Amino acid sequence: MSTWGDPIGATGLWYRVTERQQGVCHCTGQCGRKHTKTEGFCDHRLPWDRIVVAPTDASISAAEAFLVPETELTAWCEPCLDGARAIARRVEREHRQTESLFNLPEAS
Numbered sequence: 001m002s003t004w005g006d007p008i009g010a011t012g013l014w015y016r017v018t019e020r021q022q023g024v025c026h027c028t029g030q031c032g033r034k035h036t037k038t039e040g041f042c043d044h045r046l047p048w049d050r051i052v053v054a055p056t057d058a059s060i061s062a063a064e065a066f067l068v069p070e071t072e073l074t075a076w077c078e079p080c081l082d083g084a085r086a087i088a089r090r091v092e093r094e095h096r097q098t099e100s101l102f103n104l105p106e107a108s
């Protein structure tokens with residue numbers, strides 16, 4: 001049911017990141033939830049085949065994810081990554097709207 005795809009499949013990189021994070025989602029609120037019950041990060045332990053490795057910065061698109069250094073990749077659970085991507089998209093859209101406002105040709 002995911003629409004954003006699997007940016008980084010089950011490669012050596014995927015295993016290294018997943019192992020570093022012990023199969024736990026490391027979202028620290030990027031998804032919009034505060035995760036207060038679990039000390040500020042998601043702590044969602046996942047079956048290994050459900051873990052998504054993606055850039056910590058969710059605004060980076062799947063197409064660019066392979067350019068991100070391994071240290072900036074993190075393990076995500078699907079709800080967190082979905083939420084974080086949605087927020088990142090909204091921020092980007094608002095940013096573009098603001099820019100186009102400033103780029104309006106001056107009325108003469």
Ligand SMILES: [Zn+2]
Pocket residue numbers: 025026027042043044076077078079080081
């Ligand atoms: Zn999570």
Ligand SMILES: [Zn+2]
Pocket residue numbers: 027028029030031032033035042079080
């Ligand atoms: Zn989260």
